[in-house]
Amino acid sequence: MPHILIVEDEATIADTLVFALNADGHTTHWTLLGRDALDYVSKNTVDLIVLDVGLPDQNGFEVCKTLRRTSEIPVLFLTARAAEIDRIVGLEIGADDYVVKPFSPREVAARVRNILKRSGSLRPQIPPAESEFVIDADRALIQYQGTPLNLTPHEYHILACLVRRPSQVFSRDQLLDAAGISTGAGYARNIDTHVKDLRAKLGTTHAEADPIRTHRGFGYSYQPGA
Numbered sequence: 414m415p416h417i418l419i420v421e422d423e424a425t426i427a428d429t430l431v432f433a434l435n436a437d438g439h440t441t442h443w444t445l446l447g448r449d450a451l452d453y454v455s456k457n458t459v460d461l462i463v464l465d466v467g468l469p470d471q472n473g474f475e476v477c478k479t480l481r482r483t484s485e486i487p488v489l490f491l492t493a494r495a496a497e498i499d500r501i502v503g504l505e506i507g508a509d510d511y512v513v514k515p516f517s518p519r520e521v522a523a524r525v526r527n528i529l530k531r532s533g534s535l536r537p538q539i540p541p542a543e544s545e546f547v548i549d550a551d552r553a554l555i556q557y558q559g560t561p562l563n564l565t566p567h568e569y570h571i572l573a574c575l576v577r578r579p580s581q582v583f584s585r586d587q588l589l590d591a592a593g594i595s596t597g598a599g600y601a602r603n604i605d606t607h608v609k610d611l612r613a614k615l616g617t618t619h620a621e622a623d624p625i626r627t628h629r630g631f632g633y634s635y636q637p638g639a
């Protein structure tokens with residue numbers, strides 16, 4: 414569940430934001446001051462900050478600048494004035510987006526969702542019922558479209574590694590590591606052989622399918638439904 418820090422000195426605005434973001438499935442924490450926000454970020458895991466520009470102790474730009482020295486947490490600015498928008502749009506302070514007051518809490522929630530999607534905090538999850546692969550880790554078995562695959566232990570570990578993170582590209586070294594094979598020089602090409610064998614086995618189960626993608630110079634990924 415993404416955790417959102419709201420930095421806003423007007424309680425009524427903060428209240429509507431807390432409500433809208435909680436309703437959208439996020440947990441929230443609210444601070445009034447910039448320094449409290451920076452203190453909170455240094456001690457807690459925060460996925461996104463909704464940051465008012467006009468704060469009582471320091472302005473939101475200063476808070477963002479200080480934050481950016483140590484952190485890449487996405488920042489959504491709340492602003493009331495056109496002059497502030499120019500600065501945000503200039504992006505010199507490293508903002509991810511902004512909304513202008515007065516705003517609808519729903520609009521803020523939608524922006525938050527978009528930024529989280531971009532930053533990867535809201536990875537699309539494939540419901541197990543729709544997944545073409547079913548991994549039975551206890552028995553080291555993988556089913557592909559309902560058919561159990563006859564895999565060697567190395568093939569099992571490589572395929573399980575790929576399937577657990579759809580679309581993520583794994584280097585040969587990472588896959589060797591997942592398979593428990595030494596990552597020393599000369600072993601990387603072993604992965605190519607294992608992947609070739611895996612593709613052949615998947616092809617036997619389902620002739621049209623080719624869910625393992627080669628990324629030249631990088632490695633391999635699993636593409637669901639390919």
Ligand code: CA
Binds near residue numbers: 421422465466468
């Ligand atoms: Ca304010």
